[in-house]
Amino acid sequence: MDLLVLGGTRLVGRHLVTVALGRGHRITLFNRGKSDPVLFPDVETLRGDRHGDLSTLRGRRWDAVVDTCGYVPRVVRASAELLADAVDRYVFVSSISVYQDPLPPGADESAPLAILEGESVEEITGETYGALKALCEQAAEKAMPGRVVNVRPGLIVGPRDPTGRFAYWPRRVARGGEVLSPGRPDRPVQFVDVRDLGRWLVTMAEEGEPGTYNATGPESTLTMGGLLEGCARVAGNDVRFTWMDDDFLVERNIEPFVELPLWLPGRYAGLNAVDNSGAIAAGLRFRPVDETIRDVLDYERGLDDAQYDAGLNPERERELLGEWHAGADKVR
Secondary structure (H helix, E strand, O other), rough: OEEEEEOOOOOOHHHHHHHHHHHHEEEEEEEEOOOOOOOOOOOEEEEOEEEOOOHOOOOOOEEEEEEEOOHHHOHHHHHHHHHHHOOOOEEEEOOHHHEEOOOOOOOOOOEOOOOOOOOOOOOOOOHHHHHHHHHHHHHHHOOOOEEEEEEEOOEEEEOOOOOOOHHHHHHHHHHEEEEEEEEOOOEEEEEEEEHHHHHHHHHHHHHHHEEEEHHHHHEEEEEEHHHHHHHHHHHHEEEEEEOOOOHHHHOOOEEEOEOOOEEEEEEHHHHHOOOOOHHHOOOOOOOOOHHHHHHHHHOOOOOOOOHHOOOOOOHHHHHHHHHHHOOOOOOO
């Protein structure tokens, strides 16, 4: 297969390119050359900026394209329109965030999508990101009707994740001691290992049925308590988990999903409990959670906590634990 990858050198792109090369596909990358430009020295790379210069894509032909870096509808529209006669299939990496708030637990791909007040908005913020991704999906489908695979991952995790969101928990548990644990231990959590996602994206580019898929895991329900117990099991140390009520944390302005990754209280909890049966039926498979934890922890050893914005700093965690044990505003 001749495969074009828009992006291809960051988290998702580097893994799907590695898989595609292993399967013997011929790869062409299109990017600006700013992120790890020598990562794949033997792979053809076309330089350009999809925000305005797509000229190096003209006059070429591929079997499929995987778009790993589309965030603005106008930009995705331009790419899809230019490639409409150059590829058979357009695989677009979207996001679970496309759904309208609140998303009920168990929602599938037919759930209502987020809407922007004005479709001319292009600034990417926490408030606009999901609606922009939804419009990107629609732009691709309009340019290539019936030939688009819209992939909606949840939190993408694994080695080399630059956000450090998932890595916070293996790192924190590995330090040992008393661990501030958010919400309820039986609350579901979802994420997808980037290596599993990359492998499946290649499969969808090869033979995937056009449509929309919630690409998050694992296959069976995983709880926050189960995840933290897995972190302790992999780290092999003694820890004590102190579970704090949502209200206690919200009242102290702890930012969900950022200061305490994977914690989504109240109306946001549905984003950690979507129906992923469509992607599973289409071949998405998940490695054991302990394997992801182990590989992330191995990669993270020796890295500086300060490089990440995600997670509570130790001082703030100690303060909150002190307040909790003192009974301040504790909800019983």
